[in-house]
Amino acid sequence: MGEFELLGLLRERLPAAGPQVRLGSGDDAAVTVPGGAVATSVDALVEGVHFRRESATLRQIGRKAISTALSDLAAMGAAPGEAYVWLGAPEDLDDEGLLEVGAGLAAVAAETGTTVAGGDLTRAPVLSLAVTVTGHAPDADDFVTRSGARPGDALVVTGELGAAAAGLVLLEDSSAGAVDGQDLGAAIADALRARQLDPTPRLAAGKTLAAAGATAMIDISDGLAGDAGHVATSSGALLVIDADALPIAPGVEQVAAATGCDPLELAAAGGEDYELLAALPADALAAAQEALAALGVPLTVIGRVETAEGGNPRAEVRRRGGEAAPIRGFDQLRPRKPR
Amino acid sequence: MGEFELLGLLRERLPAAGPQVRLGSGDDAAVTVPGGAVATSVDALVEGVHFRRESATLRQIGRKAISTALSDLAAMGAAPGEAYVWLGAPEDLDDEGLLEVGAGLAAVAAETGTTVAGGDLTRAPVLSLAVTVTGHAPDADDFVTRSGARPGDALVVTGELGAAAAGLVLLEDSSAGAVDGQDLGAAIADALRARQLDPTPRLAAGKTLAAAGATAMIDISDGLAGDAGHVATSSGALLVIDADALPIAPGVEQVAAATGCDPLELAAAGGEDYELLAALPADALAAAQEALAALGVPLTVIGRVETAEGGNPRAEVRRRGGEAAPIRGFDQLRPRKPR
Numbered sequence: 001m002g003e004f005e006l007l008g009l010l011r012e013r014l015p016a017a018g019p020q021v022r023l024g025s026g027d028d029a030a031v032t033v034p035g036g037a038v039a040t041s042v043d044a045l046v047e048g049v050h051f052r053r054e055s056a057t058l059r060q061i062g063r064k065a066i067s068t069a070l071s072d073l074a075a076m077g078a079a080p081g082e083a084y085v086w087l088g089a090p091e092d093l094d095d096e097g098l099l100e101v102g103a104g105l106a107a108v109a110a111e112t113g114t115t116v117a118g119g120d121l122t123r124a125p126v127l128s129l130a131v132t133v134t135g136h137a138p139d140a141d142d143f144v145t146r147s148g149a150r151p152g153d154a155l156v157v158t159g160e161l162g163a164a165a166a167g168l169v170l171l172e173d174s175s176a177g178a179v180d181g182q183d184l185g186a187a188i189a190d191a192l193r194a195r196q197l198d199p200t201p202r203l204a205a206g207k208t209l210a211a212a213g214a215t216a217m218i219d220i221s222d223g224l225a226g227d228a229g230h231v232a233t234s235s236g237a238l239l240v241i242d243a244d245a246l247p248i249a250p251g252v253e254q255v256a257a258a259t260g261c262d263p264l265e266l267a268a269a270g271g272e273d274y275e276l277l278a279a280l281p282a283d284a285l286a287a288a289q290e291a292l293a294a295l296g297v298p299l300t301v302i303g304r305v306e307t308a309e310g311g312n313p314r315a316e317v318r319r320r321g322g323e324a325a326p327i328r329g330f331d332q333l334r335p336r337k338p339r
Numbered sequence: 340m341g342e343f344e345l346l347g348l349l350r351e352r353l354p355a356a357g358p359q360v361r362l363g364s365g366d367d368a369a370v371t372v373p374g375g376a377v378a379t380s381v382d383a384l385v386e387g388v389h390f391r392r393e394s395a396t397l398r399q400i401g402r403k404a405i406s407t408a409l410s411d412l413a414a415m416g417a418a419p420g421e422a423y424v425w426l427g428a429p430e431d432l433d434d435e436g437l438l439e440v441g442a443g444l445a446a447v448a449a450e451t452g453t454t455v456a457g458g459d460l461t462r463a464p465v466l467s468l469a470v471t472v473t474g475h476a477p478d479a480d481d482f483v484t485r486s487g488a489r490p491g492d493a494l495v496v497t498g499e500l501g502a503a504a505a506g507l508v509l510l511e512d513s514s515a516g517a518v519d520g521q522d523l524g525a526a527i528a529d530a531l532r533a534r535q536l537d538p539t540p541r542l543a544a545g546k547t548l549a550a551a552g553a554t555a556m557i558d559i560s561d562g563l564a565g566d567a568g569h570v571a572t573s574s575g576a577l578l579v580i581d582a583d584a585l586p587i588a589p590g591v592e593q594v595a596a597a598t599g600c601d602p603l604e605l606a607a608a609g610g611e612d613y614e615l616l617a618a619l620p621a622d623a624l625a626a627a628q629e630a631l632a633a634l635g636v637p638l639t640v641i642g643r644v645e646t647a648e649g650g651n652p653r654a655e656v657r658r659r660g661g662e663a664a665p666i667r668g669f670d671q672l673r674p675r676k677p678r
Contacts, residue, residue: 022479023484026573027415028412029378029379029380029411029412029415029417030378030379031415031482032377033376033479034373037361037371038370038373038377039368040457041423042423042469043425044463046457047464049461049463082379084379084381118381122383122384122385122389124383124388126469143370145362146366147366230458267633
């Protein structure tokens, strides 16, 4: 199949364009009329770095590439708008394979109301995707950045933590295989793997937390401790996280036990959960919890924002008694970044 | 150096943010308030596919990645706005090398008034960049697409053709080395290589042609014949190009002679010249030529738009006498696309 025919087939499978798109894929550039403020983020997924074709289906790879990009928009409280996708295709991926990747992208686009408005298709040594996404809000101030957390705010997190890291252990570490199906149960093991392979961007929760008055927000891609550190640095505050309050996903404890690590490490440093960490003024907490309950998304208070004494903004994960829990890096399992 | 320290250094070297940028790189997403219509395009550059580190400097690679993306905005008549960059770094590229690539990106951003508003840095097997760029105009109708060419319009092209292909021949084909410095002259050979390694997006010319009333426009990345074909298909018209009218760059003829190909093939099928092909109503031609002369950009009439008889829109390159000149593909020299 020729390049342009293949692009045509890819385009055919995309959902219809949203109202802000005046000209979609197929010209030199897409044309949109945002009519307000735009949040834009780019995220990449590279074979051998972020996934293996042995453990993820092509459709899952396409889904994850756009989902992780959209997760950054969720963390801004943005309504998803458009996606622009570079797809780097290796020699050993045939047309059907490329269409499978495209079907995964298209499915998440349809589920989230995102328009895939442009793309580029080239050769690459390994299957690679870079996805730039745009999200919308009436005004720039409607977006929630990392920098607004204030002393007295409560720290909240959506959903459950540690699942993606535990899922990665199950996928990658054969020594953890013993736990799978025995102590764990096949359904829970499958759920953990799905959290690693096919994460869900918390778009509705992000918009709701923004509307509820969140002062700062970030998606948990690098791990709760690290991402809380980013909020602390941007906000110039001390973020205190109560280790015992973390909503640890079912099965994480068993996977941790089977591999000899602390469940807290999977939950606080594992990353890729794509849950949202937000700071909320105390008087906004009850309404936010109620609104998220209506979405079916758990919201857990896991700590508080304090003044950074001595001008040393940072995040601390504290166990009962108050001492800081050392969180080992999880990088050996997640070679996401180059260093 | 740590990832975040390196990102900080990359950010420091970027030009100041433009007026539409409310929040630049460093949060979950950048925030812009476009205030009008936006054109967005994504383009990728992959080592071994689009360049070799043996023949291009790291700075040139950074420059070309953003320049080729901006060329798509030039073809819309857009004013450059923001760029979002994924940089995939191989193991053998050290921090200084990454900063060199970043310096190339930053230099073109500064030269063109583009804000690098976001990015992602990950590992990749080879040096890879995907650059998404946004451009602006007051209204969506201000942008020039590929689909408005009408019978009677003149076809015009900016600058000179064939230089990038001839430059690639000089860089890649050792049998062409004999021509370099002898028949050709070192200055002309250097200029041809520079057209391949460091193309200039025709942003001012694109805006000027749009303002002058261009009905269709495209940048010449795949080769004049192929790109004219895209305009023909999108516009439902026949594009007739006069082979003898093509403004062939100095040195192209000598390189073609040395390698046994037709200069017309380098000029019409070589691609990567990143000049603009536009359709202009006859009554807009004189003003457009005058406006481009004021920019110092040559504008050459190379053909005309005719009615596509029998509903068969296409582009034809005709030699004197009217017969269609067969244009061989140039793909063996430019493995830009996967097929």
